[in-house]
Amino acid sequence: MLTEGGARVWAICLRCDARGGRSLRGGWWMVISWIALPILALAAAVALLEWLTRR
Template identity: 50%
Template sequence: MVSSLVPVGGGEGPLARCTLCGITAVGPCARCKKPVCGDCCELTEGGATTFAVCLTCVKRGGKSLTAGWLGLLGWLALLMAGCVAIGLVFALLRR
């Protein structure tokens, strides 16, 4: 038996605490990634998956993640435009 692999203190690791109230956190906020408990978060609206957003982020920008998705789509469009521009440069150099 390898004694170094046996957890000490009941087998539980360190517990994350909610940044708003201090009780045991259940997961991170979808925006700021701070640990929050079930009482200090709201579930997002829409989207393929439900995420929890802390009350601080809800006060700042609502519980919708639409802005994040639009930012991702804008970034992808910029990346595709760059690829098209590189392709056009190569097409012009080939002539």
């Protein structure tokens, strides 16, 4: 059983919690960066390998 002040009933990122939960924009940007940055890094690695093998 949840008691008042004992637990939060929603999950938000720490940055959103610091702002009082007014906006989840920072949390969404964090999620996008966790997905997009590795994909971009892999694409850059593939492009570099392709360029090196054509030489």
